[in-house]
Amino acid sequence: MVAEPAVLVTRPEREAEPWVQALQAEGVRAEAFPLIDISALPDPSALQAAWQQVPTCLAVMFVSANAVRFFMAAQPGGVHVQACRAWATGPGTQAALLAAGWPAQQIDAPPADSSQFDSEALWAVVAERVRAAQAPSPARVLIVRGADAQGQMAGRDWLAQQLEEAGLLVLQAVAYVRRAPVLSPAQQARAEQAMHDGSLWLFSSSEAALHLTQACPRLDLSQARALATHPRIAERLRQAGWGHVELVPAALSAQALSIKSLS
Known part of the structure; x- marks a missing residue:
């Protein structure tokens, strides 16, 4: 056989x-x-600075479970997430957020039975909330992602483009390094x-x-x-x-x- x-x-x-x-x-x-290969940033200072933006953001979007893991590991004392939503593109990232202590009611993600787990599926979930965001100044969304060994951000910019077209201010943070093994x-x-x-x-x-x-x-x-x-x-x-x-x-x-x- x-x-x-x-x-x-x-x-x-x-x-x-x-x-x-x-x-x-x-x-x-x-x-x-x-x-x-996934590894931590050699200098975490920029990631720690990005955390100071969290209380001012409508949401923090995580591109992967690794983005959650490294970002949450850099959380400084006194900065809390209860008033900020977290966006996840799939169940692995959502599970990482829950494991890291992000309140379940503050997490947006595509349904578990979605045919795809990507930026488009996430946008279908959060678009209405984004369009309804009202503030004296443009609402902010922080996107947490990886970078390659040369420091170039990894991943697509499609969601960032949708957010900017909706009038939001998009911030970017690199949480980890992706390398070839x-x-x-x-x-x-x-x-x-x-x-x-x-x-x-x-x-x-x-x-x-x-x-x-x-x-x-x-x-x-x-x-x-x-x-x-x-x-x-x-x-x-x-x-x-x-x-x-x-x-x-x-x-x-x-x-x-x-x-x-x-x-």
């Missing part, structure tokens, strides 16, 4: 292992292959094997796919199988030369069902 193909979960290590365990519990053969010889060999053994590479970020080809530039992607959790990621994978790309749901149970249907 031929074993079902493995699903390689490419999320950062802190998220990859729990996701692997959850997929395994759903009956999916999965293994962790982190392709994004250094793959061991064993990991490079596993990546090579996975290109032709039927393994399924699961990408929730096109940045992870870029890191893979940077670390292993000789990989032949023409027969490789990739799973993308968003249409934009799928398109970028196809443009990069991945031979077989399938779109799968972002929510775990639905994702597991989709993956099992492909095996």
